[in-house]
Amino acid sequence: MQHLSNETLSNYCYALSKQLTAMNSAAVSDELQGIIQSGCQCLILDGSRVEEVDIAGLNLLIKVYKWMMALNGSMVLQLKKNGKLAAMLHLTKYDRWFQLKYTE
Numbered sequence: 001m002q003h004l005s006n007e008t009l010s011n012y013c014y015a016l017s018k019q020l021t022a023m024n025s026a027a028v029s030d031e032l033q034g035i036i037q038s039g040c041q042c043l044i045l046d047g048s049r050v051e052e053v054d055i056a057g058l059n060l061l062i063k064v065y066k067w068m069m070a071l072n073g074s075m076v077l078q079l080k081k082n083g084k085l086a087a088m089l090h091l092t093k094y095d096r097w098f099q100l101k102y103t104e
Helices: 025-037 055-070 084-092
Strands: 003-008 011-015 042-046 074-080 099-103
Touching (some): 011 025, 025 042, 025 055, 042 055, 055 084, 074 084, 084 099
Parallel strands (some): 042 074, 074 099
């Protein structure tokens, strides 16, 4: 289960777990959909701890991004500069979809 913190009524930070794979993407999707439906206007996904990611995890990020755009919201993906998720997003060119914020 992922850690969730509520910064304000419309601004949420959601910390992704170490795995963003087919094994947990449905559960993460359900949690994020609930957050978005509760009125979230800016979703910050902290992917700095992600150590394993597959295509299901990447597709989840695209799906959540599209949900936020459909509601005129925004999504920021926070990543470790040399992390696994940042590398996978770059290799697949999925990094073009997101507003990225890098941490050390």
